[in-house]
Amino acid sequence: MDHSEFARLCRARRRMAELGEEARPLGEIAREAGISRFHFIRQFDALFGMTPHQLRMRERLEKAKLLLAAGEQSVTEVCMEVGMSSMGSFSDWFQREVGAAPSEYKRRARAMIVVPGMLPEPLFPGCLSLMGRLPANAFRNFEEAPRSRPF
Amino acid sequence: MRIKLTSIMVDDQTKALKFYTEVLGFKKKHEIPMGEFRWLTVTSPEGPDDLELSLEPNANPAGKAFQEAMFAQGIPLAAFEVAEIQKEFARLKGSGVVFKGEPMKMGPVWIAICSDTCGNLIQLYQSV
Numbered sequence: 001m002d003h004s005e006f007a008r009l010c011r012a013r014r015r016m017a018e019l020g021e022e023a024r025p026l027g028e029i030a031r032e033a034g035i036s037r038f039h040f041i042r043q044f045d046a047l048f049g050m051t052p053h054q055l056r057m058r059e060r061l062e063k064a065k066l067l068l069a070a071g072e073q074s075v076t077e078v079c080m081e082v083g084m085s086s087m088g089s090f091s092d093w094f095q096r097e098v099g100a101a102p103s104e105y106k107r108r109a110r111a112m113i114v115v116p117g118m119l120p121e122p123l124f125p126g127c128l129s130l131m132g133r134l135p136a137n138a139f140r141n142f143e144e145a146p147r148s149r150p151f
Numbered sequence: 152m153r154i155k156l157t158s159i160m161v162d163d164q165t166k167a168l169k170f171y172t173e174v175l176g177f178k179k180k181h182e183i184p185m186g187e188f189r190w191l192t193v194t195s196p197e198g199p200d201d202l203e204l205s206l207e208p209n210a211n212p213a214g215k216a217f218q219e220a221m222f223a224q225g226i227p228l229a230a231f232e233v234a235e236i237q238k239e240f241a242r243l244k245g246s247g248v249v250f251k252g253e254p255m256k257m258g259p260v261w262i263a264i265c266s267d268t269c270g271n272l273i274q275l276y277q278s279v
Contacts, residue, residue, distance in 0.1 A: 001249050001250065001251060001252075002252070003225075003251070003252070006225070006251055007223075010222065010223040011223075013219075014219075014223075043249075046247060046248075046249045046266070046268070047249050047266045047268070048266070048268065048270070049162070049163070049166055049170070049266075049267075049268025049269055049270075050162075050163075050166075058162075062210075062212075066212075131190070
């Protein structure tokens with residue numbers, strides 16, 4: 001892939017990640033990038049490991065989780081803000097992806113907030129800080145680590 | 152003190168495990184469920200067996216922003232040494248890996264930069 005196409009696809013990724021009023025349909029973003037729709041989807045997937053649509057849905061999910069955890073908006077408002085028009089499909093999709101309904105996720109995330117203004121702990125990534133949450137004997141025997149899945 | 156573990160952020164651990172093992176050819180070392188994520192590490196079959204690369208989730212918005220900016224600037228976030236760069240280039244390209252250009256000679260090394268499909272550019276290099 002040459003530098004120009006690489007740069008245009010990086011820009012297209014930023015455009016696809018935009019939600020709400022700035023969001024543009026895939027066809028328009030492919031045109032902006034100067035790449036045919038078919039080739040755009042294929043190259044996007046090869047470079048970023050997901051299709052443009054998958055990226056957009058992923059952005060929506062992450063934003064929805066953050067907004068729900070912040071607790072300042074209703075589930076309906078969050079649904080609208082991430083650019084989904086149907087509450088029913090928003091809830092079903094969220095439940096499928098996260099394993100909890102939006103209202104349930106909001107309630108649980110709220111309960112975990114410790115420091116005002118900070119993100120609740122479950123929204124922080126694993127990173128190497130995951131190491132600190134490994135069981136005491138983890139570095140002797142990883143296989144005995146307990147299974148847990150809060151969400 | 153020794154270097155035993157290093158890490159790279161990935162946007163999806165399942166996808167990353169697949170890419171780093173099935174495409175690049177590393178071996179899974181540890182996979183421990185940690186809530187929503189996993190403690191996930193790989194090693195190289197070319198050794199050493201106890202030098203691990205952790206594929207860590209980039210769920211933190213700050214990590215994501217960093218990763219995306221570095222990617223767009225063409226800066227690799229990891230570098231792996233290979234014995235024969237032209238051979239690796241051809242092999243990976245055949246598996247659908249996207250490279251930024253052909254392998255090129257830069258000072259004491261040949262390098263080739265490719266996407267790991269998990270949000271990073273990685274650099275393969277061969278000493279001249």
